[in-house]
Amino acid sequence: EAGVAQSPRYKIIEKRQSVAFWCNPISGHATLYWYQQILGQGPKLLIQFQNNGVVDDSQLPKDRFSAERLKGVDSTLKIQPAKLEDSAVYLCASSLRLKGQNSYEQYFGPGTRLTVT
């Protein structure tokens, strides 16, 4: 079974530029998450999709961050314009809740390391 795919793995941009990250979840996983992990901290949820609908984006800085999950499969996260404090690893994860089970374990991709200079 293929894991969660993310690209690019690394990205360096200047402040005020824009950037986009792509994620392809495990096939059949209805739930997709984007996390921001700043150096020395745990992952912080930015946005959570259930199929192609947003169920939680309370911590997404909507003035500069946007995300979409067209057709309920892969997803893109965009930052425009980027700030220095956006330097972090952006992790994508997916999960499958099996009917009748409380299986919320998340499978993570390798992440995209963003450096804003």
Added chain:
Amino acid sequence: AQSVTQPDIHITVSEGASLELRCNYSYGATPYLFWYVQSPGQGLQLLLKYFSGDTLVQGIKGFEAEFKRSQSSFNLRKPSVHWSDAAEYFCAVGAEFHGGYQKVTFGIGTKLQVIP
């Protein structure tokens, strides 16, 4: 809102020694609890999880964790550490919301160093 506290930011143990990583959570109902491991440059990998039932949970790579409701704790243990266990470990708590979706909150992590 739920929260997780990992009081030890950095721990150093000798190879072959036992290990215990502490985790305390705050949540009003029965929590879903997880431990993840992250090696440098990698995503997070699930070690083990607790939803209900037996409070002593076995995971991969020889790890186990014990849920203690009275102490709001979910400490991770391993009887004998290997050099390959050097990584960062994250405790997480999940809460189920109306509509059936779950939100997971992660701790800040504990970085484990293993010395020969």
